[in-house]
Amino acid sequence: MDSMSFILFGSTGDLAKRKIYPALYNLFLDHSMPESFSVIGLGRRNWSNEEFQRNVEDAIQTFSRTPVDEDAMDLFLQSFRYHSLDVTDSQGYEQLYQFVRQREAELNLSENRMFYLSVSPKLFDVINSNLKQSGLIDTAGWKRLIIEKPFGHDLETARELNKKISTVFDEKEIYRIDHYLGKPMVQNIEALEHSNPVLQALWNKEYIANMQITASEIVGVEERAGYYDKVGAIRDMVQNHILQLLMMTAMHLPYEINAENVRREKKKVMESLRPLTKDDVNQDVVRGQYGPGIINDEHIQGYTDEEGIESSSRNDTFIAARLRIDNDFWKGVPFYIRTGKRMEEKSTRIVIEFKSPHRQRAEYEELAPNLLIIEISPNKGVTLQLNSKNSLNNGKLEPVHINFSRDQKDLPEAYELLIADAIRGDQTYFAHWDEVELSWKWVQPILEVFEEDNAPLHLYESGSMGPKASDQLINEQGFHWW
């Protein structure tokens, strides 16, 4: 693996602490970091190297999935240095450049530089311009950019951001993080289909009645009122994570799994996704907001009573939608998605409901459908629902479940898998610009209808599975949510 500098903008922030340091540490333990590397943490605060290293160690103690090994930790931290920089100050980049080069010389590193933007999206642009002016990107080795979400606020701002970034980094150098793509069970979808001829043969419109993607959360807006009230579930979850799950599930399997092929097939899914007009939105999309309720015996206040949220807020904390993919594989198969906060359970899953062939025998009429359930998080596993005779119940046909689940703690975290891929230069599980643009294009009419407040806002009880209108949406085709 190439030696490299990992230049982390936002190294004193929440994401770095909860996800990035634990991921780097586990990769280090796993020998998935280059033999020599330098991590340069950036932020405005005036930390010494020792303070920085102590913070990194504390973060790993608190958030790593594996226990800390003191010897390994000491070795790991030797690569970490802190450099104070206000990213809006263009003068400061010269010093940063000198510092990066100094560490490259000390550690005898090749000039491979990974720039990780773990800062507010407001700063993406200024960092990008300042990198362009500085010598940092003129390297004899590779340069790569890992960029956090959200990538734009709507179609237009996403395009502007991409245009600017593209003046500094080539598409092959841009790693847009969507942490759902790093989840092991999401990366398993294509393997499941590829390696099981039984599933491969059934994975199409002939055999599938509908597909359902659910990402329900128990948590509410938490401490992110300022951010969340401006974005809602549609931008926070649907435009990125949910549409990525849709692409991963619906893409036609390429013969060879590599970044180019997977991204080409995902793009095709988005190109075939039937666009919504603003008039369609009320038919195919349900907007909800949580009201008060009870979760785990605890009284929960409604969204508009949360700190930092205006009592008049019409923001969406829940979205359900019906989507159609107009290609040869999926024509006629409805895809249903739903996501929301303050729901009954935390669960991200994909459920594939198979068609029931015409029945000859009356006893088969009441049969449950066959289902393939892919549990993504927090449980990770696959369940197949079949029907079988129960000899303890007069030979009645009843649904049975064949399932396997992975031991949760052994599985790498999404950030581990994604950072490892970026270090190796593998873009398969990063969002290509085409996917991001097509996703914004698809959600744009919904954003506009919501902006104009031209869609009902259905209140749902905290602790429920969303508003009744979401059940009605799926009932229209004779289905229900699994």
Ligand SMILES: NC(=O)C1=CN([C@@H]2O[C@H](COP(=O)(O)OP(=O)(O)OC[C@H]3O[C@@H](n4cnc5c(N)ncnc54)[C@H](OP(=O)(O)O)[C@@H]3O)[C@@H](O)[C@H]2O)C=CC1
């Ligand atoms: N936290 C999370 O769980 C998730 C976060 N994200 C994304 O990750 C990114 C970072 O989020 P998060 O860590 O939560 O944010 P925080 O607010 O916790 O951290 C922001 C970081 O930016 C630095 N910063 C702010 N202004 C400047 C400046 N002018 N110059 C230099 N550094 C600056 C801060 O350092 P200092 O104060 O020292 O200047 C701090 O390190 C965002 O894009 C967010 O959307 C995505 C998914 C989940």
Ligand SMILES: O=C1O[C@H](COP(=O)(O)O)[C@@H](O)[C@H](O)[C@H]1O
């Ligand atoms: O990106 C985000 O994702 C989380 C949900 O992620 P998960 O891995 O816990 O399923 C969501 O809570 C947050 O609002 C959103 O910004």
